[in-house]
Amino acid sequence: MSDTLNPPRKRQAVTIKHVAAEAGVSLQTVSRVINNGPNVTPAVKERVKAAIEKLKYVPSLAARGLSGSRSYLILALNDKEPTVEGWREGRGNDWIDQMLLGGMLRSADFGYRMLFELVDSHSGKMIEQIEAALLSLRPDGVILTPPHTENQAISDLLSRYGVPFARLGSRGGEDGFSIAMDDAAAASAAVDHLHGLGHRRIGFITGSPEYRASEDRLAGFRDTMHKHQCLDEGLIEPGDFSYQAGAEATRRLLALDNPPTAIIASSGEMALAVLGVAREQRIAVPDALSIVSFDDTPTMRLTLPPLTAIRQPIAPMAATAAELLITVKNGEAQERSHILPFELIVRQSTAPCPR
Amino acid sequence: MSDTLNPPRKRQAVTIKHVAAEAGVSLQTVSRVINNGPNVTPAVKERVKAAIEKLKYVPSLAARGLSGSRSYLILALNDKEPTVEGWREGRGNDWIDQMLLGGMLRSADFGYRMLFELVDSHSGKMIEQIEAALLSLRPDGVILTPPHTENQAISDLLSRYGVPFARLGSRGGEDGFSIAMDDAAAASAAVDHLHGLGHRRIGFITGSPEYRASEDRLAGFRDTMHKHQCLDEGLIEPGDFSYQAGAEATRRLLALDNPPTAIIASSGEMALAVLGVAREQRIAVPDALSIVSFDDTPTMRLTLPPLTAIRQPIAPMAATAAELLITVKNGEAQERSHILPFELIVRQSTAPCPR
DNA sequence: AACGTTCTTGAGAGCGTTCACAAAAATGCT
DNA sequence: AGCATTTTTGTGAACGCTCTCAAGAACGTT
Numbered sequence: 001m002s003d004t005l006n007p008p009r010k011r012q013a014v015t016i017k018h019v020a021a022e023a024g025v026s027l028q029t030v031s032r033v034i035n036n037g038p039n040v041t042p043a044v045k046e047r048v049k050a051a052i053e054k055l056k057y058v059p060s061l062a063a064r065g066l067s068g069s070r071s072y073l074i075l076a077l078n079d080k081e082p083t084v085e086g087w088r089e090g091r092g093n094d095w096i097d098q099m100l101l102g103g104m105l106r107s108a109d110f111g112y113r114m115l116f117e118l119v120d121s122h123s124g125k126m127i128e129q130i131e132a133a134l135l136s137l138r139p140d141g142v143i144l145t146p147p148h149t150e151n152q153a154i155s156d157l158l159s160r161y162g163v164p165f166a167r168l169g170s171r172g173g174e175d176g177f178s179i180a181m182d183d184a185a186a187a188s189a190a191v192d193h194l195h196g197l198g199h200r201r202i203g204f205i206t207g208s209p210e211y212r213a214s215e216d217r218l219a220g221f222r223d224t225m226h227k228h229q230c231l232d233e234g235l236i237e238p239g240d241f242s243y244q245a246g247a248e249a250t251r252r253l254l255a256l257d258n259p260p261t262a263i264i265a266s267s268g269e270m271a272l273a274v275l276g277v278a279r280e281q282r283i284a285v286p287d288a289l290s291i292v293s294f295d296d297t298p299t300m301r302l303t304l305p306p307l308t309a310i311r312q313p314i315a316p317m318a319a320t321a322a323e324l325l326i327t328v329k330n331g332e333a334q335e336r337s338h339i340l341p342f343e344l345i346v347r348q349s350t351a352p353c354p355r
Numbered sequence: 356m357s358d359t360l361n362p363p364r365k366r367q368a369v370t371i372k373h374v375a376a377e378a379g380v381s382l383q384t385v386s387r388v389i390n391n392g393p394n395v396t397p398a399v400k401e402r403v404k405a406a407i408e409k410l411k412y413v414p415s416l417a418a419r420g421l422s423g424s425r426s427y428l429i430l431a432l433n434d435k436e437p438t439v440e441g442w443r444e445g446r447g448n449d450w451i452d453q454m455l456l457g458g459m460l461r462s463a464d465f466g467y468r469m470l471f472e473l474v475d476s477h478s479g480k481m482i483e484q485i486e487a488a489l490l491s492l493r494p495d496g497v498i499l500t501p502p503h504t505e506n507q508a509i510s511d512l513l514s515r516y517g518v519p520f521a522r523l524g525s526r527g528g529e530d531g532f533s534i535a536m537d538d539a540a541a542a543s544a545a546v547d548h549l550h551g552l553g554h555r556r557i558g559f560i561t562g563s564p565e566y567r568a569s570e571d572r573l574a575g576f577r578d579t580m581h582k583h584q585c586l587d588e589g590l591i592e593p594g595d596f597s598y599q600a601g602a603e604a605t606r607r608l609l610a611l612d613n614p615p616t617a618i619i620a621s622s623g624e625m626a627l628a629v630l631g632v633a634r635e636q637r638i639a640v641p642d643a644l645s646i647v648s649f650d651d652t653p654t655m656r657l658t659l660p661p662l663t664a665i666r667q668p669i670a671p672m673a674a675t676a677a678e679l680l681i682t683v684k685n686g687e688a689q690e691r692s693h694i695l696p697f698e699l700i701v702r703q704s705t706a707p708c709p710r
Numbered sequence: 711a712a713c714g715t716t717c718t719t720g721a722g723a724g725c726g727t728t729c730a731c732a733a734a735a736a737t738g739c740t
Numbered sequence: 741a742g743c744a745t746t747t748t749t750g751t752g753a754a755c756g757c758t759c760t761c762a763a764g765a766a767c768g769t770t
Contacts, residue, residue, distance in 0.1 A: 015726055026750045031728065039748055058490035062426065063726035065417035066755050097451045104473060115470040118459055135413035304659040370756055381720045386758060394718055418756035421725050
């Protein structure tokens, strides 16, 4: 809350009224032109457009939001934790700038704005915080990013308010949109890549089991390994996306009598952990051990060696989410689940199998 | 612009009216309480607050913005280029998540929101784009980030509209706020660090001369080297913050008859370039060559070796900027230039001088 | 006790737009 | 030509809040 009462009003700006006068039509007609409404004579439309151009008119978001049924706002929920904590560990929130890029630019195409809410899942007041944002902004759609994609309390809240939402990087539940890559296919591609290099004993570190993406990646791994007749359940180690868990899983894998010659990690963090442990144990990467990472982040390229990784198309995902949320007509049935193509970026952490 | 006319109105929400009825006071009194206005009897204030709590009332940003003299919005201008282009090169826009963190959280303390505008300086329509954003959002303040901090066209535009603005990472001009670290002192600290390790021949790669920060860093370097009686103008090479320029400057420095034993780069990009060229020429870092970077980014920690760097406190800078813009009273003279403490993060790219 | 101050509260207009509906113009049909 | 229909345009209310200004209550002063 602000400390004082407000200063006097700002100077007058160009409003729809001025445009209407300039073009010699009514307010409503101008509004129709702005909103691409139907039933406007081309001549009138041109006249209005010229007036808009001439007066440099831009509609006020606040007025549109207040008056109309839409706010022209998309709210993106991001976790506060990785941003706050991550800095010291050398990582930022890799999603945010990509979301800005994809989501904001696509939103802009529709006259929308995207804005962020940093949400703290540990605060206990997360739901209240989101509810306040909903009430204050009345966004036309909400984008959920990990680790909030499959949070039931959040999706319940959004459903209760009737705000359409999209989950990014998750196949999601019954409600809302989901935009993700094909995690199973991605895992499969990673296996094929390594198998093609001659690897047969391939380790896999899973993500947190409560995420559908984790299951999918593991399923893709299992299926494809089975197809190649290389599946050894002993080479599957549980992880939870964190560096710590990745390091522990790696140690267990490397301590096996017959250790893997390659490891696929279900997250970028964990892939860095594999690399870290390998370095610690003086195991040469990629000569003695190949590594494939999920979640390609900018840092993957700067490690030594740079990591081969599955890239999740975050910017396109955010763009798709924004577009879906903006163009959704409630009532019309629509495809709720969208799969975007992943990319396998081959760098130098994968090499032919030594044996 | 949207494709169609709008759907019917949303369902009714809790408004200030309901709160007023609940508390048995007038609209205006509720408004006073919300805005922390003066002259409200404690008893009434409590009654209103209880009603707000009970009804879960949250004021509508749009209505406040439309009605009042302030929009409760801070607009942050970020360059589109590094975000779009940077991805493939393995770097994101390192500023954005830190700005979100510092700027958004501090803004929230005042009931404000911060939102971003990705601006393309090469598009030729940059000014129009910013003007449209100004008109549409009517932000109460604008934050400028590199490379827009010292763009005259932008500051002119903002002055014309009477929107307060702040430059981040720049000592800036006559108008607006500037929030920066003490670049000269930072350069000085880098020199002292290296000098303390025994280095006497220290190379310096400058930033683009049109940025005040570049001058300051160079001046700090010169002064401190002079103080240590080690200044050799031949070890100062021009750069422009880019990797390319950094690489070229490094090659020139290393090709000298008596090359430096340490190099200070005026940007993180250029520091990476120094490291890249050193690796290329099989010069051991830090054994044969020490490196200090300006602009500590998450990637600095992941290089081999991790880079010693000056950290610019981006999040605190953004927080300060937000607070200044929100609390500025026009009319009152205020300190326009704010200096925040930097940090010298010593990692493994600096070591005692070999000779 | 009568009056001017200050403190507290309230009433009404207005912010810039869209919505619902009504009026006017153009079109089609018999 | 005359009337029903459709297309195009306009009117007034509403959105939820703050601003301006005025009224009422509480206080002190002579």
